[in-house]
Amino acid sequence: MSLLTMIAKMSEGFGRTCAIFFLTLIFSLPLGMIVALLRMSKNKVVSAVTRFFISVLRGTPLMLQLLAVTYGPYYLFGISVSRNKLIPVVVAFSINYAAYFAEIYRGGIESISPGQYEAAKVLGYTKVQTFMRIILPQVVKRIMPSVTNEVVTLVKDTSIAFTVSYQEMFTIGKQIANSQTSFVPFVVAGVFYFVFNAIVDFVMGRIEKKLDYYK
């Protein structure tokens, strides 16, 4: 198999890798905010339950969660395993990443001094207005580096989808490596991930710069 065919084959899988990546971000970024707000809820029960879920999601491997989401419903309730593996993969990834994002958001929100809330109150802002117009813009700026960190990790974590036989780029790379008794596909995969992450780095850097309007 020539290097070009190899790259062509792996590019096919790369589309699926991108699907996991973008869908996970689309779902987990907002979901993380909801989880963060629940986690900071004044209601002790809500806060404690959310905290427990976050600790489970962060304390067990993503691979295990992926297996649980994919095969769990079948073993527990006899529900058929999904034929389109993208669904369980995106569900598992989104839930897992939402837990990490939630903690990043929480850190950001709690870093804003209470004086700002008081000032907003004096100026007649409602609670929602205070959060949306004053707190959130500052939080977004502060958490960008941590979010970039997670996003970069997500690019590499997509290879875990192999566990449930989702044919993403690394799975195909493994198949080629196996049939050709060759290490080249792994090198190709490494280059793919690196280039993808370089682009992610660049884009996130631009966003960070754009948000830097106070300085």
Added chain:
Amino acid sequence: MKKTLALILAAIMVFSLAACGGQKAAADEAAAEAVVEAVAEEAYEEGAADAAEAVEEAADAKFIMGIDPEYPPFSYLGDDGDYTGFDVEVCKAACEKLGWEFEVFGVNWDEKLVQLDSNECDCVWSGMTLLDSMAEAGYVLSAPYYDNTQVVLVKKDSGITSSEDLAGMAVAVQLGTSGEALLNGDLADLTATFGDLVTCDSFLKCFTELDGNAVDAVFVDAPVAKAYVEGKEDQYVIIDEGLGAEQYGIAFRADDQELCDAIEGAVAELVADGTYAKIADKYPDIKNNLLFLQ
């Protein structure tokens, strides 16, 4: 107060590191002396001790068998938590014959040859199909001991009776198995008729996909299918069309011809004294396909 404590701790750390460095330097010096002044009595004695150790090591040589820990009945985790299976038992008996210490190492099947090359195990012996590509890559291969074919495992109520019925169906296969190689190689025409080919990383996943209706059939080695269906004959059907007949053997590193000869010799002895047949009796599913017993 805190600052003083931190300073003291830092100082202790620096000194302990320095102490390590000192000891290491001393050790290096000692080693160098030992080499250069080999005549010196002390060093001489040390060397002799080393040599004695080396001889001892050779005497109780350790043979590390590389297996796929999820490949019953050839190699799998037994009920008692130890690896067992036909191949494991034969290898163990062979090592006993040779007086070698025996150890099992579970390889990652799709990287088995890399792990063999990196000395993580001394052979790959686990229902492994002998491929031309292995011989071409320089690996020392044993004579085949088992004839295998690929079968299609389906649910009884699926209505699938031949490989032609698989047109448009989803089929699962394990990555790194000969079934996968076959479907992407010689049987590519058949694969083209499938609705979808799902590659799993273990047989358990393949079978779970089948049970969970995510796929309609599993393309699998005959003995593995037989072992899985045992006791569940009312649920599954095995379609055997003699697809991709192949042979199992053992792979050794390129420079290990002697090791291969030793193992083959020991196995031949086991066949001659009946131990081999006795082990085979425990695995009725595969017994008929064993070449040494035919």
